[in-house]
Amino acid sequence: MIGWIKSRFNDIRFRNKLLLSHLVIALIPILxxxxxxxxxxxxxxxxxxxxxxxxxxxxxxxxxxxxxxxxxxxxxxxxxxxxxxxxxxxxxxxxxxxxxxxxxxxxxxxxxxxxxxxxxxxxxxxxxxxxxxxxxxxxxxxxxxxxxxxxxxxxxxxxxxxxxxxxxxxxxxxxxxxxxxxxxxxxxxxxxxxxxxxxxxxxxxxxxxxxxxxxxxxxxxxxxxxxxxxxxxxxxxxxxxxxxxxxxxxxxLNTNAYANAMGIFQITLFVIILSLIITFLLIYVISNNFTRRILRLKYKVDKVERNNLEVIIQSSSRDEFGELTNGIGKMLRRINSLISQVYHAEIAKKESEYNRLISQINPHFLYNTLSFIRWRAEKKADIETSYMVSALARFYRTTLNQGRHMTTIEAETQHIKAYLDLQLIMNDGLFDVDYDIDEELLQAEVIHFVLQPIVENAIKHGFVKPDATDYCIQITINRVNEGIKLAVTDNGAGMMPEQIVRLLTSENGGCGVRNVNDRIKLYYGQDYGLAIRSEPGHGTEVSMVIPTSTA
Structure with a gap:
C-alpha cells in the first residue's frame, strides 16, 4: 500500500506536488x-x-x-x-x-x-x-x-x-x-x-x-x-x-448534542476552508513562478521526444536550472551530430549492400537466362523465345530503375510480373501466380526492389518438391489502417520459427530478404519491417506495411 501511494505521488506533476505538500502541511493543524x-x-x-x-x-x-x-x-x-x-x-x-x-x-x-x-x-x-x-x-x-x-x-x-x-x-x-x-x-x-x-x-x-x-x-x-x-x-x-x-x-440520544456541536464545527469548517483557499492561492502563485522554467524546459524536451531535433534549448540563467537547460542543449546538439553521421553511414552501407546484391543477381541471372534462350533457340524457333526475351528486357529495365531508390507500386508490380514470367517458363509452370492489387494504390511510392528477393526466396526454398503440381504464389497489395500492405504468400514447405529468425538476421541463405527488412526500417523507421508467418508444410506469408504516399 505504501509503495502504491509512493508510486502515485511520484507520477504527480512537480507543481502539483508542491501544492499538495503545502496544503497537507497547512491542513493537518487546522483539521x-x-x-x-x-x-x-x-x-x-x-x-x-x-x-x-x-x-x-x-x-x-x-x-x-x-x-x-x-x-x-x-x-x-x-x-x-x-x-x-x-x-x-x-x-x-x-x-x-x-x-x-x-x-x-x-x-x-x-x-x-x-x-x-x-x-x-x-x-x-x-x-x-x-x-x-x-x-x-x-x-x-x-x-x-x-x-x-x-x-x-x-x-x-x-x-x-x-x-x-x-x-x-x-x-x-x-x-x-x-x-x-x-x-x-x-x-x-x-x-x-x-x-x-x-x-x-x-x-x-x-x-x-x-x-x-x-x-x-x-x-x-x-x-x-x-x-x-x-x-x-x-x-x-x-x-x-x-x-x-x-x-x-x-x-x-446524542442528536441534540451532536447538532449543537456541529454548529460550532461548521463555523470552524468555514474558517478552515477560507484559510485553505488563501493558502492555496499563495502556494499556487509561488509554485507557478517556481516551476515555470521547468515547464518550459519540459515543453522543449517533449518536442525532442516527438523527433523534433531542431529545437534550440538554451538559457541565460546561471542557477541550477540554467545549467541544466544549457547541458541538455549541448547534449541535443551532440546527438544531432551523431545521428547525422550514423544516418549517412547507414545509408551508404545499405546502398552498397543493395548495389552489391544487384550486381550479384544481374550477371548470374543474365547468364542463366541467356543460356536457356540459346538452348531453346537451337532446339526450335517459336514465339515463346521472343516472349522470354521481352520479359527479360522488362525485368532488367525495372531492376535498374534508372538508378533511383524509390519507385511506384505500379513499376514494382511490373518488375515482379516480368520476373515471375521468366521463372514460370524456366520452371515449366511449376507454380501458379495470383495477383490481388488495389489499382488505387498504383501511384503510391515504395522502396525499389522489395518484392523480388522475397519471391525468389519463396521459389528457391518453398517449392522444393519437383513432382508437386499445386504450388501457388499470391501477390497482394491493399490498403490497411496503418498504410499500404504488400504481401507475398506461398503454399510451399514453410519454415520453423528459428528459420524465420535466421532469415531476418543471418547472412546465410536470406541475404536478400534481410536486406529488404533493413532497408524498410532505414527508410520508414524502426516501427516498420517485414512480418513473416509460416508453418512447416502449410506455406509462408511475408508482408510489410509502409506509410501511405503518392509519387
Missing part, C-alpha cells in the same frame, strides 16, 4: 483544531443533557410513584375494610337475601365511592371460588383469572401491563377453601401518558421486576430489539420505583 473544538463542544453538550435527563428522570419517577401509591392505597382501603372482606368469606347457606343486603349496603357503595374518587378507574372485577359466583357480572370464577397469560401463581398484590391494558391485581382475604382476587382496571395513559411527551432526544422504556419491557414510547418503539431490550445509546440512566418494583430506563 486537528476543528476536530478538537467539535469533541470538546460535544462533551459539554452531553454533560448538560445528562444533568437535564437526571433531573427529568427523578421528576418522572416521583410522579409515577405518587400515582401508583395512590392506587395501592385505594386497594388497601378496600382490602382492609372488614365488612367488605367478610362478603367473600361469609357462609350464606343459600340465604340470597342476606347476600343481596351485603352487596347493596356494603360492596356497591364502596366500589361506587372508589370510582368517584378516581375517574381513571375503568372497572373493578372480582374472581372467586366461593358462593358469590353469578350474583354480579363483575364476579367471575377464579379459573378465568388463572387462565390469564400474565398469571404465574403470584400472591399478594401486583401491577400487570398487558399490551395497552393496565391492571392492579390484589389478593383478597380468603378462607382455606376459597381463593379471591380483585382486579382494578386502570386507564393506561393515567400512568404512562406523560412519558410519550418527553423530549425527542430522550427515549424511555420501563421494565418490571422480571426485566420484561412493559412500556416503550410510541414514537421510539422501533428502537427496541427482538429481546425487548433497548439498543445501546450514548447515555443511559435508570431509576427503580419504590411503589411496585418497576425500573425506568432513560436513553439519552
Amino acid at each position: 486537528l483544531l476543528g476536530l478538537l473544538s467539535f469533541i470538546q463542544s460535544y462533551r459539554i453538550q452531553m454533560k448538560e443533557l445528562r444533568s437535564e435527563a437526571e433531573a427529568s428522570l427523578e421528576q418522572v419517577a416521583s410522579i409515577m410513584d405518587y400515582k401508583i401509591n395512590r392506587y395501592n392505597t385505594l386497594s388497601e382501603f378496600m382490602v382492609l375494610n372488614r365488612e367488605f372482606s367478610q362478603i367473600f368469606t361469609k357462609d350464606y347457606d343459600d340465604n340470597y337475601y342476606n347476600m343481596y343486603l351485603d352487596f347493596r349496603d356494603i360492596m356497591e357503595p364502596l366500589i361506587s365511592n372508589i370510582k368517584m374518587m378516581d375517574d381513571n378507574i375503568e372497572g373493578i372485577t372480582f374472581y372467586t371460588s366461593g358462593e358469590l359466583l353469578g350474583i354480579r357480572n363483575n364476579i367471575l370464577p377464579i379459573g378465568e383469572f388463572r387462565s390469564q397469560a400474565w398469571y404465574d401463581g403470584f400472591r399478594g398484590r401486583r401491577w400487570v401491563v398487558d399490551g395497552e391494558k393496565l391492571y392492579l391485581v390484589q389478593e383478597l382475604i380468603s378462607n382455606p377453601k376459597d381463593s379471591n382476587f380483585m382486579v382494578i382496571s386502570i386507564q393506561h395513559d393515567s400512568i404512562f401518558g406523560d412519558l410519550d411527551n418527553l423530549s425527542e432526544h430522550v427515549s424511555v422504556h420501563i421494565e418490571d421486576s422480571d426485566q420484561h419491557v412493559i412500556f416503550q414510547e410510541n414514537n421510539k418503539r422501533n428502537a427496541v430489539n427482538g429481546l425487548g431490550k433497548k439498543e445501546t445509546s450514548d447515555l443511559s440512566l435508570n431509576r427503580s420505583l419504590s411503589s411496585n418494583g418497576w425500573t425506568i430506563h432513560y436513553s439519552l
Whole structure:
C-alpha cells in the first residue's frame, strides 16, 4: 500500500506536488483544531443533557410513584375494610337475601365511592371460588383469572401491563377453601401518558421486576430489539420505583448534542476552508513562478521526444536550472551530430549492400537466362523465345530503375510480373501466380526492389518438391489502417520459427530478404519491417506495411 501511494505521488506533476505538500502541511493543524473544538463542544453538550435527563428522570419517577401509591392505597382501603372482606368469606347457606343486603349496603357503595374518587378507574372485577359466583357480572370464577397469560401463581398484590391494558391485581382475604382476587382496571395513559411527551432526544422504556419491557414510547418503539431490550445509546440512566418494583430506563440520544456541536464545527469548517483557499492561492502563485522554467524546459524536451531535433534549448540563467537547460542543449546538439553521421553511414552501407546484391543477381541471372534462350533457340524457333526475351528486357529495365531508390507500386508490380514470367517458363509452370492489387494504390511510392528477393526466396526454398503440381504464389497489395500492405504468400514447405529468425538476421541463405527488412526500417523507421508467418508444410506469408504516399 505504501509503495502504491509512493508510486502515485511520484507520477504527480512537480507543481502539483508542491501544492499538495503545502496544503497537507497547512491542513493537518487546522483539521486537528476543528476536530478538537467539535469533541470538546460535544462533551459539554452531553454533560448538560445528562444533568437535564437526571433531573427529568427523578421528576418522572416521583410522579409515577405518587400515582401508583395512590392506587395501592385505594386497594388497601378496600382490602382492609372488614365488612367488605367478610362478603367473600361469609357462609350464606343459600340465604340470597342476606347476600343481596351485603352487596347493596356494603360492596356497591364502596366500589361506587372508589370510582368517584378516581375517574381513571375503568372497572373493578372480582374472581372467586366461593358462593358469590353469578350474583354480579363483575364476579367471575377464579379459573378465568388463572387462565390469564400474565398469571404465574403470584400472591399478594401486583401491577400487570398487558399490551395497552393496565391492571392492579390484589389478593383478597380468603378462607382455606376459597381463593379471591380483585382486579382494578386502570386507564393506561393515567400512568404512562406523560412519558410519550418527553423530549425527542430522550427515549424511555420501563421494565418490571422480571426485566420484561412493559412500556416503550410510541414514537421510539422501533428502537427496541427482538429481546425487548433497548439498543445501546450514548447515555443511559435508570431509576427503580419504590411503589411496585418497576425500573425506568432513560436513553439519552446524542442528536441534540451532536447538532449543537456541529454548529460550532461548521463555523470552524468555514474558517478552515477560507484559510485553505488563501493558502492555496499563495502556494499556487509561488509554485507557478517556481516551476515555470521547468515547464518550459519540459515543453522543449517533449518536442525532442516527438523527433523534433531542431529545437534550440538554451538559457541565460546561471542557477541550477540554467545549467541544466544549457547541458541538455549541448547534449541535443551532440546527438544531432551523431545521428547525422550514423544516418549517412547507414545509408551508404545499405546502398552498397543493395548495389552489391544487384550486381550479384544481374550477371548470374543474365547468364542463366541467356543460356536457356540459346538452348531453346537451337532446339526450335517459336514465339515463346521472343516472349522470354521481352520479359527479360522488362525485368532488367525495372531492376535498374534508372538508378533511383524509390519507385511506384505500379513499376514494382511490373518488375515482379516480368520476373515471375521468366521463372514460370524456366520452371515449366511449376507454380501458379495470383495477383490481388488495389489499382488505387498504383501511384503510391515504395522502396525499389522489395518484392523480388522475397519471391525468389519463396521459389528457391518453398517449392522444393519437383513432382508437386499445386504450388501457388499470391501477390497482394491493399490498403490497411496503418498504410499500404504488400504481401507475398506461398503454399510451399514453410519454415520453423528459428528459420524465420535466421532469415531476418543471418547472412546465410536470406541475404536478400534481410536486406529488404533493413532497408524498410532505414527508410520508414524502426516501427516498420517485414512480418513473416509460416508453418512447416502449410506455406509462408511475408508482408510489410509502409506509410501511405503518392509519387
